[in-house]
Structures are given as structure tokens and as C-alpha cells.
Amino acid sequence: MDYKFDFTIEELGKPTVKSPILMSKVHGDKAADYVTNDRFVRLSSFIVPGDQPPVDRTQVLERAGPREFIYFTPAHVHAGIVTCGGLCPGINDVIRAIVRCLWTNYGVTRITGIRYGYLGFLPEHHHGVKQLNPDTVDDIHKLGGTFLGSARGGGREVEKIVDTMEKLNLNMLFTVGGDGTQRGTLDIAEELDKRNLKIAMIGIPKTVDNDFALIDRSFGFNTAVAKAVEVVSAAHVEAVSAINGIGLVKVMGRDAGYIAAHTALASHEVNFVLIPEVPFNLEGYNGLLTHLEDRVRKRGHALIVVAEGAMQDQLIKDKKFDAGGNIKMADVGVYLRSRIIKHFEEKGMEINLKYIDPSYAIRSSPANPDDSIYCERLGNAAVHAAMAGKTKIIIGLVNNRFVHLPIKMVISHRNKVNPESSLWRDTLDATHQPPLMINTFGD
Numbered sequence: 001m002d003y004k005f006d007f008t009i010e011e012l013g014k015p016t017v018k019s020p021i022l023m024s025k026v027h028g029d030k031a032a033d034y035v036t037n038d039r040f041v042r043l044s045s046f047i048v049p050g051d052q053p054p055v056d057r058t059q060v061l062e063r064a065g066p067r068e069f070i071y072f073t074p075a076h077v078h079a080g081i082v083t084c085g086g087l088c089p090g091i092n093d094v095i096r097a098i099v100r101c102l103w104t105n106y107g108v109t110r111i112t113g114i115r116y117g118y119l120g121f122l123p124e125h126h127h128g129v130k131q132l133n134p135d136t137v138d139d140i141h142k143l144g145g146t147f148l149g150s151a152r153g154g155g156r157e158v159e160k161i162v163d164t165m166e167k168l169n170l171n172m173l174f175t176v177g178g179d180g181t182q183r184g185t186l187d188i189a190e191e192l193d194k195r196n197l198k199i200a201m202i203g204i205p206k207t208v209d210n211d212f213a214l215i216d217r218s219f220g221f222n223t224a225v226a227k228a229v230e231v232v233s234a235a236h237v238e239a240v241s242a243i244n245g246i247g248l249v250k251v252m253g254r255d256a257g258y259i260a261a262h263t264a265l266a267s268h269e270v271n272f273v274l275i276p277e278v279p280f281n282l283e284g285y286n287g288l289l290t291h292l293e294d295r296v297r298k299r300g301h302a303l304i305v306v307a308e309g310a311m312q313d314q315l316i317k318d319k320k321f322d323a324g325g326n327i328k329m330a331d332v333g334v335y336l337r338s339r340i341i342k343h344f345e346e347k348g349m350e351i352n353l354k355y356i357d358p359s360y361a362i363r364s365s366p367a368n369p370d371d372s373i374y375c376e377r378l379g380n381a382a383v384h385a386a387m388a389g390k391t392k393i394i395i396g397l398v399n400n401r402f403v404h405l406p407i408k409m410v411i412s413h414r415n416k417v418n419p420e421s422s423l424w425r426d427t428l429d430a431t432h433q434p435p436l437m438i439n440t441f442g443d
Helices: 091-106 117-121 158-168 179-194 221-240 258-267 288-299 332-346 359-363 369-387 422-431
Strands: 040-042 060-063 078-083 110-114 129-131 172-177 200-205 245-251 272-274 301-307 352-356 393-398 401-406
Touching (some): 078 117, 078 158, 091 110, 091 172, 091 369, 110 117, 117 158, 117 179, 172 179, 172 369, 179 200, 200 369, 221 245, 221 258, 221 352, 221 359, 221 369, 258 422, 272 288, 288 332, 301 332, 332 352, 369 401
Parallel strands (some): 078 110, 172 200, 200 393, 245 301, 245 352
Antiparallel strands (some): 040 060, 060 401, 110 129, 393 401
16 A cells, blocks of 8 residues: 655744754764754665656655754753553653753753553543652663553543643653554644644654554564563473473564564574464464474474464454553464364374463563663654654654654554565564465465
């Protein structure tokens, strides 16, 4: 599907305040430079040799970073931070980076943490707020979870949220969350426009599944893969140490199988990867159970990694939704465990199956060094954007550059594993599973 993008960034007004951050305006003097609004990053890194036509705003992205002139007077700023949705490695790193950049680089000393997501803005929940400074956040990056607490829901109470923002006299709000959170960010920003309130709304993308559109990767993803590999390694040991051992590991991935695919590539021990994007049959001559049985008979063990969103089209009978508007999923891991056991019982074949679901242990982990660095830079870029008066944007990494992305572009669709991509091709090479486990394939 083709998508039409417009990457023009909205601003609250003309930035006229000289930034307190001292940087160079001269390129090549070996000193860090300000970023100007005419510095862009190409959306696509692919080119065709020959003359290139002029680029327009559908092809380039505004670079993130500190500007020479900013919109807000730092001494007048009251900044807010809110974390929403499920947990993810690195949330505390982002909070810490935002607070320290505001305080140290800009001299902003009024920073408020909103507790338990958007619900923290709603007076009837009585969650209160936390006052933040470098001392209160100094060590939180060593902890998993979120220092501010998180919750789903509340984002549709836009008028109440903006009422509270007015009462708090906020000038900027940093929203750390996934697709639903950022839809809420955009809705809040539009309500601010209606009231003519100059409050910068800056999103930091949080989805451990790595399914945000346009962005190279989301923070926490690398940590999730690293932790999943540890679990897969343990499942492999269990499988090879038992008679006809089978390891079954369920990983996160509601709509996208990136964690499952990358885990298989990193571990080198997975035999079957099951993801939402690639349908498969259980029964039949070309079904999973037939190939699994063949693998166990030949090698004496097998290892399966399944993304939580696999098979949901077959398992969900009545759609129900959680507070965040997400469809409540059936437990594909438990279902597969039952079906695998039943299959081998009917065959009269002894197996030893170990099922592991490490989802909550993974997403509550502290960020690894790679993600911690990424979170630090995301937080810094978010602050620079807000102080310059940017709004309705998400900070993202595109072609290995930090850029400003309009929220409406990022939430226009979700990234999914392309079954015809090199990533999935390499995953198949690593597992040696059939390209398609569909009974009609090849007929």
C-alpha cells in the first residue's frame, strides 16, 4: 500500500528567545553545532544512479537537535511528563534524560511527573503528581518499569485532561507511550488548538514490538530481544536434555513478529518461528504438527518461538477490548502446548514439552546499554524540540538520524514483518522451516 506523507512540522510560534545552550554556528570549527530547520534527513536511503529530481517535504524529515533560538523562556517553563500503556525496558531512562536536559541545559526547574498515565490527569482518580529534579531521577535508569507508574485508558477524556493541564499551567508535555498514547497526544494537541493554548506536545515512541511506522526501531526492542534469547537458550537446553524434548517459547508481538524473528536470528537454536504476518496450518500434510513431528523423529528435539499475536484470527471468537482499546488476545502459547501434546499422544510418541512465557519478565527489565543510550538521546531530542516550540511530533530514528516526525504520519499505519523481505528470508534460513506451512501450498 502506498502512503502519502507530509512531514511539515507544526510550531507554536516563531522562536525568538536566545537558547542558553552554547553551541557553534560555524561548520567545521570542531565545536558542536546548533541544528537549523533547513537540515533534513531523507525518508528513503535508496537512490537510483543518474540525475535526481528536487526533493520536497514528502521525502525529507526535519532533523532533531538544539536550535539557536527557542520559543519558550526557560524561567517561565513548567514541563510535564507522562508514561502510558504497558511496560517496556528504558522508560525510566527516557524520564531521566528529559529531566536532566531540561534542568541542566535550559535551567527549567519546574518539572512535574503525571502518575499512572492519562488517568493521572483525571481528578476523580486522585493519583497526584511527582515533582522531578536531577536528584529524584538520578538512579531510576537502573530499575525496570516506570518511576511514574503507568496505566491504560483515560486518553479519550481529552477535555478533562486539557482542563488539568491548564490548572497546572503546563507549557509542554512529553508523552511516552505507544500507538494509542500518541493518538491521545494528537487529540490533546488539537483540543489545545481549539483553546488557543500554546503548549508543546511531544511524543516519545514506546512499543516493545517495534511496530511504529517510519521509525527504524523503538526503544526497549533490543533489550527485549536480548532477554528473549536468554529464555530461548534455556528452553533449548531443556529440549536437548530430554527424550524427544520440545521447547515452546511465547514472546511479545501483538501485530508484528519482529521480536520473534530477531530472537531466532540471534539465538541460532530455533526451528520454527510463528508470527502474525505469516499464516500457517496446524494439521495436515504441510501443517506445523507434521513438520514438528518430522523434526523430533530426526533430531530428537525441537524449539518453537511464537509471537503472542499468531493465530488470533482462528482463536478469537468474540472480540473484547482492554482499557487502552486493544483487542484482548487468546493465549496462543497455551493453545499450542495443548495441541502439540494431544498430537503426540495420538501418535503414541513420548515427548517432553516445556512451555515458557517470559513476557512480563522481559518487558519489566531495565534497558541494556544499547537501549539506554538510545533513550538518553531520544529524551534530549524531545526537550530540544519542545523548547523550540515544536508540537504534535514524535521523536524518532530514521536512517540512523534523530528526526521530528508529525504524529499523524507515524500513527497512519503500523510496521509489520514483510514475509517477502530479507528479514523473514534470513529467519527462514536460520530455522530451516518451510517457507509456508499451508496445506494448499504447492498443489
